[in-house]
Amino acid sequence: MFDRTSPPHPADDPGAPQPPERVMRITPLDMRQQRFKGVMRGYDRTEVVAFLTEAADDYEHAMREIDRLRADLMRMEALLAEHRQRENTLRDTLLTAQRLSEEMKDTAQTEAKLIVREAQGRADLLLQKAQVRLEELDRDVNELKLRRRDAEGSLEASIQAL
Numbered sequence: 368m369f370d371r372t373s374p375p376h377p378a379d380d381p382g383a384p385q386p387p388e389r390v391m392r393i394t395p396l397d398m399r400q401q402r403f404k405g406v407m408r409g410y411d412r413t414e415v416v417a418f419l420t421e422a423a424d425d426y427e428h429a430m431r432e433i434d435r436l437r438a439d440l441m442r443m444e445a446l447l448a449e450h451r452q453r454e455n456t457l458r459d460t461l462l463t464a465q466r467l468s469e470e471m472k473d474t475a476q477t478e479a480k481l482i483v484r485e486a487q488g489r490a491d492l493l494l495q496k497a498q499v500r501l502e503e504l505d506r507d508v509n510e511l512k513l514r515r516r517d518a519e520g521s522l523e524a525s526i527q528a529l
Contacts, residue, residue: 395430398423 398419405412 393426395423395427398426 401419403409403412403415
């Protein structure tokens, strides 16, 4: 009556060849309009027409259901494709965020090391300046001690001279 092939299955690859759709050679209208020759000792025409009408109705209902299911399938496949695209976008976004996070972490660590080095350099410089100033103050103290001794010596010499 009609070609029976397997119904199309959604493939993961939209470019993959799809199996052929079922080709129906008899339509519900064909069933309703079919007339049989009258023969003696044949079937009751009324029963045959009633049966064909009921079969055509069921057949038509089945075809509508198939069309509705195909439309649902197409809608669901489109929705699935959209969700897959969103998933890929989210995955790419997550990978980019992770990469940026690592880069920011590396940059922050590098900057922190640089700041510590600069602080150590400044501390060393301050320490050197403090050491130089200490040495200057030691010299000044020693010089003042010498002057004091000289002043005491000259004061004692002046006292003895008087």
